[in-house]
Amino acid sequence: MEQSAGLFANYVVPEGILDESFSDFPSSYEGYEYVRTAFGGLSPKDFKRLSESAKLSFLNQGITYAVYSEEGGGTEKVFPFDLFPRVISNREWTGLEEGLLQRNRALNLFLQDVYSDQKILKDKVVPADIVNSSAHYVKAMEGFKPVGKIYTHISGTDLVRHTDGNFYVLEDNLRNPSGVSYVLSNRQAMRRTLYEMFNHTKVEDVSDYPNMLRRTLASVSPQKGEPRCVLLTPGQYNSAYYEHSLLAQRMGIDLVQGTDLYVDNDTVFMKTMYGPLRVDVIYRRIDDAYLDSEMFRPDSMLGVPGVMRAYLKGKVSIVNAPGTGIADDKAICAFVPDMIRYYLKQEPIIENVQTFICSRPKELKYVLEHLAELVVKPVDMSGGYGVMICDRLSKKELVELADQIKADPRNFIAQPKIMLSTHGTFIEEENGFVPRHIDLRTFTLLGKGTEQVLKGGLTRVALKKGSLIVNSSQGGGSKDTWVIASDQPVDQEQRQEQTGLNSQGQRNFQGETHVTTQQQA
Amino acid sequence: MLARIASSLYWTGRYLERSEHLARYLRVQYFSMQDAPMSQSREFTLRSILNMYGVKWTEEDPIVEAGVLQQVAMDYGTPLSVRSTIRSARENAVALRHVISTELWESINAYYLYSNGFDTEYFIVHGLHDYTTKAGRHCAIIRSRIDDTLLQDDTWVLIKLGIHLERVVQVIRILISKLRDIDVMTDRGANGPLRQYQGTVILKILEGFDMHRKAYHQLLTAKTTIDFVVGHPQFSRSVTYNMNAVKMLLERLDHNSPEKNPVLFKAGKLHSYFRYLEYDEISDDVGGALSAALDRVYALHSAIEAKYFGEV
Numbered sequence: 001m002e003q004s005a006g007l008f009a010n011y012v013v014p015e016g017i018l019d020e021s022f023s024d025f026p027s028s029y030e031g032y033e034y035v036r037t038a039f040g041g042l043s044p045k046d047f048k049r050l051s052e053s054a055k056l057s058f059l060n061q062g063i064t065y066a067v068y069s070e071e072g073g074g075t076e077k078v079f080p081f082d083l084f085p086r087v088i089s090n091r092e093w094t095g096l097e098e099g100l101l102q103r104n105r106a107l108n109l110f111l112q113d114v115y116s117d118q119k120i121l122k123d124k125v126v127p128a129d130i131v132n133s134s135a136h137y138v139k140a141m142e143g144f145k146p147v148g149k150i151y152t153h154i155s156g157t158d159l160v161r162h163t164d165g166n167f168y169v170l171e172d173n174l175r176n177p178s179g180v181s182y183v184l185s186n187r188q189a190m191r192r193t194l195y196e197m198f199n200h201t202k203v204e205d206v207s208d209y210p211n212m213l214r215r216t217l218a219s220v221s222p223q224k225g226e227p228r229c230v231l232l233t234p235g236q237y238n239s240a241y242y243e244h245s246l247l248a249q250r251m252g253i254d255l256v257q258g259t260d261l262y263v264d265n266d267t268v269f270m271k272t273m274y275g276p277l278r279v280d281v282i283y284r285r286i287d288d289a290y291l292d293s294e295m296f297r298p299d300s301m302l303g304v305p306g307v308m309r310a311y312l313k314g315k316v317s318i319v320n321a322p323g324t325g326i327a328d329d330k331a332i333c334a335f336v337p338d339m340i341r342y343y344l345k346q347e348p349i350i351e352n353v354q355t356f357i358c359s360r361p362k363e364l365k366y367v368l369e370h371l372a373e374l375v376v377k378p379v380d381m382s383g384g385y386g387v388m389i390c391d392r393l394s395k396k397e398l399v400e401l402a403d404q405i406k407a408d409p410r411n412f413i414a415q416p417k418i419m420l421s422t423h424g425t426f427i428e429e430e431n432g433f434v435p436r437h438i439d440l441r442t443f444t445l446l447g448k449g450t451e452q453v454l455k456g457g458l459t460r461v462a463l464k465k466g467s468l469i470v471n472s473s474q475g476g477g478s479k480d481t482w483v484i485a486s487d488q489p490v491d492q493e494q495r496q497e498q499t500g501l502n503s504q505g506q507r508n509f510q511g512e513t514h515v516t517t518q519q520q521a
Numbered sequence: 522m523l524a525r526i527a528s529s530l531y532w533t534g535r536y537l538e539r540s541e542h543l544a545r546y547l548r549v550q551y552f553s554m555q556d557a558p559m560s561q562s563r564e565f566t567l568r569s570i571l572n573m574y575g576v577k578w579t580e581e582d583p584i585v586e587a588g589v590l591q592q593v594a595m596d597y598g599t600p601l602s603v604r605s606t607i608r609s610a611r612e613n614a615v616a617l618r619h620v621i622s623t624e625l626w627e628s629i630n631a632y633y634l635y636s637n638g639f640d641t642e643y644f645i646v647h648g649l650h651d652y653t654t655k656a657g658r659h660c661a662i663i664r665s666r667i668d669d670t671l672l673q674d675d676t677w678v679l680i681k682l683g684i685h686l687e688r689v690v691q692v693i694r695i696l697i698s699k700l701r702d703i704d705v706m707t708d709r710g711a712n713g714p715l716r717q718y719q720g721t722v723i724l725k726i727l728e729g730f731d732m733h734r735k736a737y738h739q740l741l742t743a744k745t746t747i748d749f750v751v752g753h754p755q756f757s758r759s760v761t762y763n764m765n766a767v768k769m770l771l772e773r774l775d776h777n778s779p780e781k782n783p784v785l786f787k788a789g790k791l792h793s794y795f796r797y798l799e800y801d802e803i804s805d806d807v808g809g810a811l812s813a814a815l816d817r818v819y820a821l822h823s824a825i826e827a828k829y830f831g832e833v
Contacts, residue, residue, distance in 0.1 A: 062618070062630045076634060236615045249619035260523050273527045273675065273774075273829050 006040040007047055007432050011424060018163045019435050020086060021424040025165035027092040029484060031201060038197055039084050039424075044431055051083055051426065054189040063185050063242055080477030081186060082425045083194065086438060086459040087482045093204075096159070096167060096442070097453045099349030103336060104155045104444045105451070107172060107327050109343040111151040114326065115141045125342050126335045130359065133410055134332075135380055136175075136325025138288060140295060144312055147220040148448025151321040154213070155444045160353070161421040168353045168418065170439065172336070174320060174328040176285050179441050179458040180209060181243035184250075186480040187456075202485040204455035210250030212445055212452050217251075217281045219447035220317045227280035230254045230270060232261070234286050234302045244285050258286075263306030268316045281317045282307070288322045330379040330413045331357050353418055358409040367414040368402055374414040375468075376401060389468060391417065420468055423479065425461055437462045439470050440481065455483045522620075522675050528830035529616040530676060533629070534683025536610035537663055542691035543603045544656035546573060547594060549726045551649060556718070565705070573698050575601045587645045594652070595641045603656065607636040621680075622670035625663070632659035678773050679829075685766040686822060692727065692760050693815045696750060699723050700808040720746045727758045744800045747807060752798055764792040767821075774829065784824045791817055 013019040020028070021036060042050070055078050058064065064076040088096075113120050114131055121128040131137065156177025158170040187206050191198060214229070221227030233244040235257050248255035254270065261270050261279065269276035284291060290300040292308040310316045326332065334355035337348040356363040356374070367374060371390050378386040388401055405412045422435035442457040459479040460470035470476040547570065554566045567589045571578050574593040578584075594603045611633035618626050639652050664684070671677045703719050720741045724730040727750060736753065737745045753759040768788040775782050794814065803810035 059634060060627045060631055061623075062615070062626065076637070236612075241615070242618075245615075245618040249623075254523055254526075255616075255619045256523060257525065260525055271524050273522050273524055 007042055007044060007426070008036070008040040008424065009432065011433055011435070013422070013435060016163065017419055017435065018161065018165060018421045019423065020161065020421050020438070021084070027089060027165060029087045029089040029092075031484070032087055034200060035085065035087060035197070036424075038200075039433070047083070047426060050193050054081060054083060054193045057189045057192050058185065061185065061188075063181075079182070080461075080463060081182075081189065082461060082477055082479045083190070084424050084426065084433065085190065085480040085482045086423055086440075087201075087484060090484045090486055093455065093483045095349060097455075100157055100442055100444050100453050101451055102340060102344065102346060102349050103157065103169065103172075104152060104446060106336060106339040106343050107155070107174065108150060108152050108446055110339045111321070111324060111327050112145075112149050113343075115151075115323065116143060116145075120339065120342055123342070125338050126332070127360075130329070130331050130335075130357070130410075131326055134326040134329050136288065136323065136329065138323030140308060140312060141321070141323040146321050147222055147314075147317050150220055150446050150448060151324050152327070153216055153220065153319045153321075153446055155446070157442045157444060159350070159440045159442060160418055161440075163419055163421075166351070167440070168351050169333070169336070170353055170418070171330060171333055172328045173441075174324040175287060176320070177441070177443065178240045178243055178285075179460075180443055180454070181240075181246045182478050183443075183454065183456055183458050183481070184209060184246065186458075186478060190480045201482065204483040204485050206454060206456040209443070209454050210247055212454070213247065213283075214251040214253070216445045216447035216450060216452075217253075217283055217317075217319060219450050220319065221280045222314050222317055223280050228254075228277060229281040229283065230256045230261075230279055232256055232258065232282050232284040232286060232304075234258075234290070238285075240285065247283075253283075258301065258303045261304045261307070263304060263310050266306075266310045266313045266315050268304065268307060268310050279316060281319060283319045288325065291318075291322060325380070330355070330377055331359065331410070334413065353415050356414040358405055358412040358414065364405070364409050367405065367412075371398055371402055371414075373417065375417050376405065376412055376414045378411055379413055380411075387469060389417065417468075420462075420470075423459070423461070425463070425477075425479070427463070434465075436465075437468050437470065438479070456481045522679075524830050526617065526620055527675070527679050528826070529613045530620075530679035531683040531825070531830070533610055533613040533617060534680040535687040536606050536613060536683075537629070537632075537660060538684045538687035539601075539691060540603055540606040540610060541657055541660040542688070542695070543574065543601065543606060544594075544653040545728070546570075546695060546726050547590075547603065548650060548653035549722060551590070553718075553722050553725075562706075562715075565702075569698060569702050572701070573694070574599060590645050590649065591641060594649070595639070595644055603653070604636050607633055607656070620676055622666065624670045625666040628659070628663045628666045632656075632663060635659060675774065678770050682767060682770045682774075682825070685763040685770065686818070686825075688758065688763045689760050689767065689818055690815065692750060692758060692763070693811050693818065695726055696723065696747075697808055697811050697815070699726075700811070704808070717741075723750065729756055729758055732756055743804075743807075747800050751795055751811075754796065761792065761795045764788065764795050768792045771825075782828075784821070784828050787817070787821045787824055791821060 011022065013022050018025055021032065058078040058081065059076060064078055110120060120126050121131060152174045154177060156173035156179065158173065159167045160170050161167050183206050217229045218227050229251070230253055231244055231248045233241060233255055235241065238244070245255055256270055261268055268279040268282070270279050286302050289297045290302040292303050292305060293300045294305050295308040307316070307318070308322065311318050311322070334352060334357055337352055340346055340348045356367050358364045358367055367376070374390050376388040376390060390398060390401070393401065420437040420439060423438045424433040425436040426432070427434050438459050438461050440457050440459055443454040445452045459481045461477045461479055462468055462470045463475055463477050550566060550570050554563050563586070564584050567584050567586060568578060570593055571589060576592050576599060592599050592602065596602050597605050597608065599605060611629055614621070614626060614629045635655065639648065644652055667677065667680055699719050699722060703716050706716055720743065721730065723746060724733050724741065729749065733741060733745065733749045736749060739745065749756060749759065751760045754761050754765070756762055768785070771785050771788050775785055791814070
């Protein structure tokens with residue numbers, strides 16, 4: 001398919017690829033035409049000006065990373081952001097939201113079960129050896145029940161759309177899923193730059209996420225009354241520090257480092273100007289290994305010695321619970337549909353990408369025989385690191401990879417190569433829009449008596465031509481993700497209501513202005 | 522408030538204020554070299570500038586103007602360079618993003634981006650006036666953001682405390698530096714007008730030249746200059762004015778505690794010393810008296826750190 005309008009001139013959807021901005025597929029958003037027309041009608045000069053304006057917005061907000069030079073100075077760089085939004089219809093999102101809640105409920109029940117009765121292992125629905133051999137299993141959690149029996153308060157579920165038009169789960173992130181600050185900041189940049197478009201398209205708001213998160217944290221406080229929640233960060237040199245800072249600010253809670261907290265009499269306190277204050281809930285953004293030098297890595301300077309003691313005595317809540325990493329092991333991911341059937345007696349709403357567990361001899365044999373067609377991933381790495389897209393490897397590299405898998409099969413899974421959908425993305429060197437592969441990170445919150453999915457998410461873009469790796473650490477960018485509030489087109493009357501300028505209101509406003517003028521006279 | 526955050530607020534205020542003084546000092550000192558009485562003393566002035574920014578030098582070192590300007594303004598290797606100071610202000614502010622307003626954060630970040638992106642070569646040849654003047658404007662915007670967009674609670678108090686204490690330090694340092702210049706000129710047999718001109722430079726560095734004239738209705742003398750810069754209670758860059766602000770801000774942090782607060786005691790004594798300082802009593806060695814007073818200001822800073830930012 002070839003397009004021929006403005007910035008979309010010469011836009012070619014590659015054969016065999018589903019392009020979300022141009023292909024027809026069953027769940028595509030009917031109003032996409034308006035968004036396409038609005039962008040396609042821009043001249044390259046105007047688009048670049050808008051892009052620069054958005055970039056400046058990120059720069060001024062400090063959503064940057066520094067590239068240091070030998071002279072000691074540094075240049076502030078902005079993570080690549082593409083203005084052309086990814087749009088998901090209300091109808092499709094409703095189904096996704098149900099599916100995400102279903103999946104994360106099941107994962108939470110799995111963690112509860114694994115750290116107590118282990119019924120699912122005894123019933124051989126999930127192989128015990130995969131759980132027992134996980135580097136993220138925390139023995140101290142055995143028999144412990146966190147407040148509200150919630151382990152995975154915040155989950156980041158990565159979805160990809162296949163050529164059949166359906167979303168599939170690529171992986172779960174249940175330890176410290178990051179990226180939500182980009183969802184908030186991307187939307188802010190879009191609203192500052194392309195405000196007119198929001199008058200024509202009703203988009204679900206994402207700015208309430210910090211309040212949703214705050215409510216989730218407060219719901220799991222071990223104490224009655226107004227809880228003191230804090231966000232524990234490794235510090236300002238951590239790559240996600242901006243996110244930690246933004247969330248703490250928007251939630252109105254303290255952003256603490258390990259050295260700001262201490263444990264006395266199994267209670268966590270923070271050091272303030274006027275003395276110690278008790279802490280009830282810790283939203284930690286550091287990994288288990290660094291959380292408590294008394295229990296995990298003794299050399300950790302980032303955590304709080306004794307915090308696990310306080311936690312296991314029920315004096316403080318830790319969000320997400322320690323030990324959740326066993327459930328986002330990529331080998332476990334393959335069993336989530338079985339968990340849904342086992343715990344919820346339901347069929348999974350969102351399917352998994354098919355996964356081969358290399359520690360299972362039959363599946364290992366298949367993987368080794370079909371290696372060149374598969375994507376191989378280490379089970380406990382994130383950020384796109386270690387991912388091998390095998391049809392791009394040389395024969396020698398394939399042999400080396402096969403040897404690595406055979407030497408430690410537990411460390412690998414394999415998946416068929418999913419041709420991620422593409423989306424029109426402005427590439428400077430091409431001076432126009434070209435298709436680039438995308439995925440979607442969603443955010444689900446589970447609290448005591450509360451569960452919510454953020455209506456939107458982080459659309460990550462692989463900026464290199466043909467690349468399937470979307471992670472920002474591997475040269476990826478991002479886009480705003482619009483979940484349409486209603487699939488009905490916004491008519492004239494609704495538009496006026498949104499801008500506060502319906503005909504009656506306009507007369508009133510002018511009337512008030514007139515009165516004011518009279519009073520001043 | 523977390524003790525670490527309190528410390529970062531205080532230091533953000535100190536570095537912001539420091540950067541403005543260092544930028545303004547450089548502009549006035551550098552361009553004073555081009556005025557008639559000073560034009561014969563370029564090398565002397567450049568060495569004086571190096572002293573102010575803590576750059577070590579020896580008589581044998583050749584003095585290269587471009588190198589001096591780069592070191593004191595643009596060089597991140599010089600801890601007291603204007604750029605280093607702005608970067609330190611921003612590094613402290615990064616830790617505060619969640620407790621200060623977005624507007625204040627963005628104004629501090631914009632200040633850093635402006636300074637960091639300024640071309641060094643251009644600065645040396647044409648940009649000194651532009652860079653240092655805009656640094657002042659950025660600081661003015663930041664101060665308005667502090668006053669207009671923060672709650673006037675402990676957050677505001679601590680950042681203002683840093684600003685006013687740093688202003689006391691910088692004004693005294695500038696005075697000491699210029700008094701030292703006058704001593705050297707006297708030893709070299711420099712003429713009276715040249716020494717007299719240093720008073721003008723001091724007042725211009727502090728942007729107090731016009732208000733001094735308004736306050737005294739006469740040509741400046743050593744006595745009026747010191748009285749104005751140290752003791753005038755209404756000149757907002759005087760030592761007295763700022764030490765009074767420090768005292769009042771510390772009183773707010775004290776929350777009327779019934780216990781005696783040694784930090785407040787130190788600040789009160791210092792304020793009284795500057796307010797009622799008689800020029801005639803120190804005229805034999807003004808520089809020595811100010812150096813001793815500066816040590817007491819540093820001791821006050823240490824006491825603030827120990828009481829409010831130390832370990833509990």
